[in-house]
Amino acid sequence: MDEERFASLKELESRLGYQFKRIEWLDQALTHKSFIHQTNTPLKESNEVLEFLGDAVLNLAVSHLLWKAFPEAQEGVLSLRRAHLVKRSSLAHLSKEIRLEGHLLLGKSELVDGGRKKSSILANAYEALIGAIYMDSGYDQTLKILQHQLEPYLQAEIPSFLLNDYKSLLQEQAQRTDAGSPKYQVLQEEGPDHNKRFQASVSVRGEVKGIGWGKSKKEAEQQAAKSALEAMSTKSQGPNYK
Template sequence: MVMMFDLKRIKKFQDSFGIHFNNQDLLITALTHSSFINDFYQGNDVDLESNETLEFLGDAVIGMIVSKLLYDMFPKWNEGSLTKAKASIVSGSNLAKLSNQFELAQYIYMGKGEENSGGRTRTSNLANAFESLIGALFIDKGYDSCFDVIQKSINEDIKLLKNNSESDEIFGNYKGTLQEKLLSEKSNLPIYKVVSIQGPDHNPSFTVEVYINGKCLGLGVEKTKLLAEQRAAFNALNNPKTFSN
């Protein structure tokens, strides 16, 4: 399969990622969106898979490792607090942010239609690519390599959780925390705007932006409007521009 793809491109990604795969086909599969196969190889006798099954595996691996990190980092938190923290870290918008740390978007193989419709910036594609990458890494290198990558990737998320905890309990209400901090600095209160609602009625995806002093300082993409607002507030709290004068 490797010879069907740009080897220089694959090597460049591995150099930037800092890990070189033993099985190059696994990495290629992790970077292959289903639209690429539909556009270029549908009906052809080609042994090529999309990243969907690796995404399934990666989702489980990420969940397990994030759970372990939170369990070790916050030993006095109760189950509810740990569950909220995990949900925040493994949410689609946050995984897309982690994907951007490795500039995954430019390496994904996708069909022309998907790319022309904004596929390289679509949150779901970026999140799925990160999950697929971790799934491939788990098969190729094992648990320890995945643990190292995820631990480094979510370091800032862990710091933010620490900063928003009190008596070893997570606040969970990032909107309230953001508002309190802005009030303490005598700043204008945040304004939340729903910029899009996508997907079917039974499984919608809300995109919300939070504006402070007229500037968009946080974005959230979640399954409900409230969760998207909380995610936007979470990202605003983690944005150094939010509290800079």
């Protein structure tokens, strides 16, 4: 690592309020795959694996913080809050708060294409950063850093347009994990014309994730998306911390 890169990473450390024991973790977290492909550096790795790890750590840590902040809240409310906090646009915003974009290593084509401003790249880099801190110091230190940065947002009101828009939240979740767009299907309808009920399902990567009922097709799809988010929340829950 040259002196200029080292100085750049130390500057970021000061904004994070955390000093890495192995600064190589931070360097890797900020290295996009396009840079590796362009430079063909065999000893340098991209941030993809750290991003994968950071996604899991982030979901657990945010769940932990929300549970502590809202101990009496129902699971559905906590799931909604978590989905809002970890969606792509939120992570990109957190990335910009610590000016992460200026420290990213990108390939020339990605730079020309405005990679430093892409929400997907910024969100992925933030996840990789969380993965890097976890690898460097473990869960407790990662939780402390996240709590400091997320504190202003944990108690914030969920935007009213998102309160019942489970489809948008599921779309964000699917995009964040590169699972593609959720697919909705009306399974059945019952009742007379003036009082019909519809049943819809939602699938991600060809697997049914949720089923819901509603008085319209749109309402049934929203309920299916809500069911999917709750199922995904239950599946990714970690241990209880008190």
